[in-house]
Amino acid sequence: MRCSGMFRSVLRCLRINPVAGHRSMSQSSLTGKVAIVTASTDGIGLAAAQALGKKGAHVVVSSRRQANVDRAVALLQSQSIQVTGTTCNVGKAEDREKLVALTLQKYGGVDILVSNAAVNPFFGNTMDSTEEVWDKILSINVKASFLMTKLVVRTNKPGALGPYSVSKTALLGLTRVLAPELAPSNIRVNCVAPGIIKTRFSSALWQNEDIMDEFKKQISMRRVGEPDEIGGVVAFLCSDEASYITGETITVTGGMSCRL
Template sequence: MFLRSAGLTGRRLLSNQTQARRMMSQGSLSGKVAIVTASTDGIGLAAARSLAQRGASVMVSSRKEENVERAVKQLRSENLSVSGTVCNVGDAEHRDCLVTATVQQFGGVDILVSNAAVNPFFGHMLDCGEDAWDKIMDINVKTAFFLTKLVVPHMEKRGGGSIVFIASIAGYQPFTGLGPYSVSKTALLGLTKALTPELSPYNIRVNCVAPGLIKTRFSSAIWKNEDVAEEFLKQQSIKRLGVPEDVGGVVAFLCSSDAAFITGETIPVAGGMNCRL
C-alpha cells in the first residue's frame, strides 16, 4: 500500500512539475508586446497566436478591416491579449500608424514579426516585368527593413527586443516559376545578417525563419497540385505538408528568452528538406 501510494505521489509530483514547466513556457513572453504583419490568416495568424499563448500582447494587422476584426475576435475568444489595426505595409503612413497604435494600446514594442509577402508573378524569370519586380521587392524586403527602423527606437527604450523575418526555403532553393519571389526571400537572409551586428549593441536580436511548403491559402496553388506537392514530399524527411502552427511555434521560440543566445540565424522549417545557400 505504501509503495503504491508513494508511486502515486511521485507521479503527481512529476505531473505538477510538468504542469509548472508548461506554465512557465507558456508565460515566457509575459509583459512583452508584439507586432505581427499579415497576421489574420496562415503563418501570420499562427505566429500571433503562439506569441499570445506565451503571454505577449499582440497587435495583428492586415490590409482588410473585416479580416482584422475576424482574427481579433477569434483570438480573444481564446482569452488571448490581442488588438488589431488595418495596415498595408507597402504604405509608409500605414506602417507608422501600425507602430503608433501598438505603442498607444500596449505601451511599447518588444517584438516584430515581419510576415507580409506578395507574389504577383509566375513563369519564366526573364518574362517578369519591372512593375512586378518592384512590388515583390518593396513588400517582401523593403517593408521589413523600414518596419525595423520604426520599431528599433521603441525596443531601445525597453532594453532590447527581437525581430523575426519570415523568409522561405525558396531563399535557399529557388522554386521553379517563382524566380523573383525566391530572390526576395534570399534578400531577407542577407538583411538578417546585415542588421544583426548593428542592432546587437542595443540588445536587439534579429533572426529569420524559412518555411518550406506550408498548407496556407497563400501557397494553395502549389500544394493543391498533387504532382507538385508529391515532388516536395520526396525532398522532405518528414512526409507531410507543414501547417502554420509548425512555423508559429518556432517564431515564438526565437522571440523568447530560450533563444537569448541566438541572433543572425535563419531556421528552416521545412520537414528536413535540404537547404544550403
C-alpha cells in the first residue's frame, strides 16, 4: 500500500460513559479530556498535542529524549495548554507502562490515545531490507501501537483473531510494494486470501457447530471451502493465463463478505 505507515489510533476510551463517537455540547471542546500522544515532541505528534490542548484537553507528551520532552512541555505551557511530559520509547514495555501510569496518577484516566510513534530505518529496494529492519518496523509501528492501546483500553472481546488478522493484512501491502519493484525482472507478485478452508489450521472453527452456524450466515455458499479450491487459484495466478495480473489480492471465500 502506498499510504503512510502511520497507524494513528484515535481512541476515545469509555472512561466515564460509552460515548465513543458522540460530540459533547460544544462540538469542538475537549475540555477535561485526557489525551496521550506518543512521539509528540516534534512534527505531527507535537502538532496533534497542540491541537488537542487548544481544544481544552490535558495532554501528556512523550518521546525518547528528555531534552525533547522538556522543550515540548515548555512550548505547550507557553501556549497555556495543560500539559505534562515524560520520556517514553514506545518500543520498551517499561516506558509504555510508565507513560500510562503517570497519566492515570495525574489525571485519573485516559480518554484519547494518539498512537503516533513510528520508525523507518530503511530506504531502498524492499528486497534489500533485512530481518532486523522488519523486526524494528513491525515492533514499533504495529506491535507497540497495539500494546499501548491494550494498556489504556481494558476490554476483552472473545473469539477475535486480532494479531493473526493484522499480520495477514500486512501481506496485502507487501504484495502491492513488491509487484512494481519486481515487475522489471519479469516477476509477478499476487496474493490469495482464503475464507474458511477445511484444514487442520482452521479445525477449531469448522469442528464447532455453533461457530460454524454463525459463519455460514456470512458465507453466500453456506459451506466451508476445500484446499483444492485454493490450490486451483494459486496455480492460475502462477500460470501464463495470469500473465497480466500482478499486485492483486484475490479473495476465495465462497462469498463471505470481505473484511480486507
